[in-house]
Amino acid sequence: MIVASRKPIPEIKQVLAGHDKVLFVGCGTCVTVCLAGGEREVGIMSYALRMARRLDGRPIEIEQVTIERQCENEFIQELAPAAQRNAAILSFGCGAGVQAIAERFPEKPVYAALDTQFLGILEEQAVWAEKCLGCGSCVLSDFGGICPITRCAKRRLNGPCGGSTEERCEVSPDQPCAWQLIYRRLKAIGQLGNLERIVPPKDWRSAWHAGARRVVREEHRI
Amino acid sequence: MIETDPSTSTAAADSDCTILAFCCNFCAYAAADLAGARRMQYPANVRIVHVPCTGKIEVEHFLAALERGIDGVLVAGCLEGGCHFVEGNLRAKRRVGAAMQTLDEIGLGRERLRMVNLSASEAPTFVARIEEMVETVRSLGPNPLRASAAREESPR
Numbered sequence: 001m002i003v004a005s006r007k008p009i010p011e012i013k014q015v016l017a018g019h020d021k022v023l024f025v026g027c028g029t030c031v032t033v034c035l036a037g038g039e040r041e042v043g044i045m046s047y048a049l050r051m052a053r054r055l056d057g058r059p060i061e062i063e064q065v066t067i068e069r070q071c072e073n074e075f076i077q078e079l080a081p082a083a084q085r086n087a088a089i090l091s092f093g094c095g096a097g098v099q100a101i102a103e104r105f106p107e108k109p110v111y112a113a114l115d116t117q118f119l120g121i122l123e124e125q126a127v128w129a130e131k132c133l134g135c136g137s138c139v140l141s142d143f144g145g146i147c148p149i150t151r152c153a154k155r156r157l158n159g160p161c162g163g164s165t166e167e168r169c170e171v172s173p174d175q176p177c178a179w180q181l182i183y184r185r186l187k188a189i190g191q192l193g194n195l196e197r198i199v200p201p202k203d204w205r206s207a208w209h210a211g212a213r214r215v216v217r218e219e220h221r222i
Numbered sequence: 223m224i225e226t227d228p229s230t231s232t233a234a235a236d237s238d239c240t241i242l243a244f245c246c247n248f249c250a251y252a253a254a255d256l257a258g259a260r261r262m263q264y265p266a267n268v269r270i271v272h273v274p275c276t277g278k279i280e281v282e283h284f285l286a287a288l289e290r291g292i293d294g295v296l297v298a299g300c301l302e303g304g305c306h307f308v309e310g311n312l313r314a315k316r317r318v319g320a321a322m323q324t325l326d327e328i329g330l331g332r333e334r335l336r337m338v339n340l341s342a343s344e345a346p347t348f349v350a351r352i353e354e355m356v357e358t359v360r361s362l363g364p365n366p367l368r369a370s371a372a373r374e375e376s377p378r
Contacts, residue, residue, distance in 0.1 A: 008327060009324065009327035009328060010327060040282075043282060044281055044282060044285065044324070047282065047285035047286065047289055048285065048324055048327070048328050050289060051285070051288065051289050051328045051330060051367060052327075052328045052329055054367055055328065055329050055330065055366055055367065056329075
């Protein structure tokens with residue numbers, strides 16, 4: 001899922017400074033699960049913003065709506081009447097959600113309440129870890145299901161660097177060395193032979209370096 | 223609600239600030255009860271909310287109270303390690319910490335929220351904690367949000 005975290009309240013207050021009637025839109029999918037932009041977080045931010053603005057002597061009126069998914073027009077459609085009633089929209093969606101809403105309501109200012117972080121998983125209660133960079137050409141099958149592109153700080157494809165110590169990453173000692181994990185995993189599944197193959201430099205053309213990417217499935221188009 | 227002797231606190235003093243105290247059923251609420259049974263005096267500024275465990279209280283409860291003009295919020299839970307539900311008070315501690323951070327960001331200040339720990343037999347501690355909180359809130363002055371009426375929540 002997409003993992004995000006809330007922006008500081010002063011920053012949100014700053015971007016909403018010119019508006020007195022704002023629609024706060026939560027998203028019921030990824031950011032609800034990562035406790036950043038669901039119905040509850042929208043509620044807490046509403047309390048906070050109302051109080052902050054009253055302290056400044058300029059009250060703000062906030063309407064709260066949380067939709068199933070902000071990244072699909074089908075769900076954004078439900079927002080139309082509420083968007084009409086308000087001067088601006090604060091989206092608690094990921095970067096994709098904010099942009100989807102902005103495209104749908106071209107006449108309304110749309111602001112982001114979250115900092116979108118990465119594609120990851122819940123590692124333990126309230127701890128999320130990045131697992132995928134979205135590079136566009138997956139190498140997981142070769143490395144026992146552990147991504148060296150995402151989880152090795154140096155993005156190495158042919159074994160660990162010389163800096164990892166005690167199975168910990170040299171760059172972030174709080175992280176395990178991805179290559180240690182890959183070695184253990186391949187050994188466990190009897191595929192250590194994979195490591196004998198020299199992996200050529202990664203072709204990054206499928207990644208985002210050439211601008212925003214699109215996926216088109218002709219057979220599903222109507 | 224335990225009432226204090228009007229002779230020990232003037233009507234003016236009672237009305238200068240209002241404290242909301244979320245009291246856990248298994249400690250602070252029982253301690254407040256004991257304080258009442260023992261006829262102990264403490265400021266009448268406090269309004270007690272009886273909760274099954276401090277772990278039941280959410281950040282929204284603190285913010286809602288302060289938005290409506292309550293001057294200070296006290297969360298009174300069991301001693302650490304002594305929670306009837308094992309870790310409810312530890313969860314409350316983390317939530318209070320998060321809410322304090324939010325209050326700082328808002329500009330209201332974290333001092334208006336406080337968590338204390340005590341056991342059911344500690345009536346004098348309960349009274350002392352209430353007095354300390356009232357003292358803190360008096361030094362901070364009234365909640366600036368009290369001056370303007372809270373807006374009703376827009377329909378979701």
